[in-house]
Amino acid sequence: GAGVSQSPRYKVAKRGQDVALRCDPISGHVSLFWYQQALGQGPEFLTYFQNEAQLDKSGLPSDRFFAERPEGSVSTLKIQRTQQEDSAVYLCASSTAGGPSSNEQFFGPGTRLTVL
Amino acid sequence: EDKVVQSPLSLVVHEGDTVTLNCSYEVTNFRSLLWYKQEKKAPTFLFMLTSSGIEKKSGRLSSILDKKELFSILNITATQTGDSAVYLCARKGSSGGSNYKLTFGKGTLLTVNP
Numbered sequence: 001g002a003g004v005s006q007s008p009r010y011k012v013a014k015r016g017q018d019v020a021l022r023c024d025p026i027s028g029h030v031s032l033f034w035y036q037q038a039l040g041q042g043p044e045f046l047t048y049f050q051n052e053a054q055l056d057k058s059g060l061p062s063d064r065f066f067a068e069r070p071e072g073s074v075s076t077l078k079i080q081r082t083q084q085e086d087s088a089v090y091l092c093a094s095s096t097a098g099g100p101s102s103n104e105q106f107f108g109p110g111t112r113l114t115v116l
Numbered sequence: 117e118d119k120v121v122q123s124p125l126s127l128v129v130h131e132g133d134t135v136t137l138n139c140s141y142e143v144t145n146f147r148s149l150l151w152y153k154q155e156k157k158a159p160t161f162l163f164m165l166t167s168s169g170i171e172k173k174s175g176r177l178s179s180i181l182d183k184k185e186l187f188s189i190l191n192i193t194a195t196q197t198g199d200s201a202v203y204l205c206a207r208k209g210s211s212g213g214s215n216y217k218l219t220f221g222k223g224t225l226l227t228v229n230p
């Protein structure tokens with residue numbers, strides 16, 4: 001596609017519900033990243049995939065957060081038993097190369113999650 | 117720590133003014149410095165700076181990196197209302213050794229009034 005797309009754009013969940021957020025990276029991009037952006041803050045790193053391998057999940061805030069990219073393209077970020085503090089914009093980004101050679105990351109429009 | 121500090125946090129100017137946005141970072145495992153513009157949606161890439169003292173320019177926007185003093189500036193000349201956005205600075209590379217991770221500052225909210 002022309003850019004990174006994410007769905008849904010907005011999600012409202014009741015506390016305790018599970019949610020799944022989808023990211024379609026730019027076709028052919030090896031690297032995929034998830035970030036969490038709270039109101040008034042910069043994005044914070046959650047996790048990194050190179051193709052289908054999740055190489056870094058050090059930013060996931062708890063074991064309620066789980067991400068996958070089974071075929072090395074589309075990725076899903078799942079949050080189980082959502083809490084109010086999970087309310088944020090979840091951004092996905094992709095880039096062409098992996099590892100030290102990776103260049104700029106291209107971001108999707110984000111999913112705004114509101115947990116009531 | 118991989119802290120990135122941006123200043124000012126917000127700025128209001130009139131069309132035609134010139135603005136300078138600041139970004140300072142910590143040095144450990146620094147790879148490069150990136151600037152993004154964020155309106156109400158995806159952050160859009162502006163510049164990536166790796167070498168000190170080399171200005172990058174795109175239209176009315178320019179940026180430079182000082183690796184000795186550990187900061188970067190983003191200049192916007194002849195501002196327009198369409199420049200109103202949050203400008204994010206990010207460093208690539210972390211003290212933990214990862215060379216891909218972006219650490220962002222809180223951003224500078226720029227408002228350009230007509």
